[in-house]
Amino acid sequence: MTAPWHVEFLKAIDVGEPIYRRCGACDAVGWPPRRSCPECGEPEMVDAPLSTRASVVSHTEITATIPKFSGETPYTVLIAEFEEGVRLTGQLRGEETIDRGDDVELGVERRDEDDWIVTFTPA
Numbered sequence: 001m002t003a004p005w006h007v008e009f010l011k012a013i014d015v016g017e018p019i020y021r022r023c024g025a026c027d028a029v030g031w032p033p034r035r036s037c038p039e040c041g042e043p044e045m046v047d048a049p050l051s052t053r054a055s056v057v058s059h060t061e062i063t064a065t066i067p068k069f070s071g072e073t074p075y076t077v078l079i080a081e082f083e084e085g086v087r088l089t090g091q092l093r094g095e096e097t098i099d100r101g102d103d104v105e106l107g108v109e110r111r112d113e114d115d116w117i118v119t120f121t122p123a
């Protein structure tokens with residue numbers, strides 16, 4: 001099951017307006033969301049718009065996984081970094097291979113009522 005803040009975040013991606021959180025005082029990225037700034041302790045964390053395009057920083061092919069995803073192997077999971085400094089993990093869509101530094105487009109897939117996953121499609 002996906003955490004409530006994560007569902008909110010994924011729904012924002014789904015409508016094409018992704019967001020992340022940053023500190024209202026020092027501008028540090030607070031991602032994943034937390035109660036206060038990881039840099040200065042400021043409790044005022046604010047929503048900010050997140051780019052939809054990111055750059056691949058690492059990727060790996062998954063051949064063995066938990067039962068929920070077992071019918072889908074092999075698939076590629078990658079970590080992408082946004083210009084805002086946020087890093088997200090998601091599943092690759094649309095291509096079988098990807099390289100470090102490639103641009104990818106952020107997306108989301110709803111698997112059931114409150115179970116969503118982040119996806120990346122080569123840009």
Ligand SMILES: [Zn+2]
Nearest residue numbers: 023026037040
């Ligand atoms: Zn701060």
